[in-house]
Amino acid sequence: MTVDYQNLNDEELARESQAGSLTAFEELVRRFENRIYAFLFQCCGNATDARELTQDTFVRAFQALEQFDIRRSFAPWLFTIARRKSIDHFRARQPVVEDSAPEQTDWNDPAALLTQREEAQNVWSVARRALPPGQFQALWLQYVEEMNVAQIATALGKTQTHVKVMLWRARHILSKKLPAPRRLAETPAATSRTAIIKGGSL
């Protein structure tokens, strides 16, 4: 009897893999390779390292598969390995210290305005530069991977309370860093017009 691996969920595939099925593990690789790659690409910032780390993550997952508890979710377990791999990677290599001081925006410069708008469109590039790695990873796992707090806590090896604090701080920092779309509209003229309308003078 042949097993249709595409119809199995992640945990069932993990169980099949534990029993020795390489086909089941290949299906898991197919499901997660792009997600793990995107996560690691955001963490390390370059495609070559992300590819290498993705491969290392799956090899490690395969070797440690017997330790996986099939009553738990597979995704947080795999992301835990990916996160540890990225930590090892950065520990082995001296991180390139970038000057992360925010540049003052010249609101009269169209190029600066354009950059700000592009950044607003890609909130993740702002987050990567503005947030510590842990906060960035927590945000990514919540909004992109759609994990709940308990799963993020498992993946990051933190308590749920710690994760909630990290998420709140990350959002708070981002709210300051992101150029608010409404702020551009709130020119002094627009503000005074709003006040006049509210006051009922017109």
Added chain:
Amino acid sequence: MKSWLAKFTRSQEDVERALRRPAPAPKAALELHASIMRAVRAARHEEQPRRKPFSMWLMVSGVGVSLAAVCAGLLLWPHATTPPTVMASSELAQAPGTALDLGAQVPGLLMAPLSNELARVDHDIHHTTQVLLASFP
């Protein structure tokens, strides 16, 4: 105070909205899947020879432990394993005589029926003894 709260709420909503937008998904190269599976298969091949000596070690140590347990059992309970003492053939030959002596000591009236029985038993035992002695090499 209200304006501050409104501003804060609005900024949080903006961030939430921005984060909910689809994230840029850098697609992994097509050969990534193949290279992952190659690495996994290589890891599997490396793992298999490693498991063989482990099982061998497990088997050898198991045999060793069981041998040690048997030795310990022999040393601690020597009587449990010794064979039961076999009655010597001379003792077997004495048994009918003992029964006859007992019959002669007890008064005949009381012991007559019993002595007859004993004589029969004695006769049987004597025959059995003869058969047993004859069967020994």
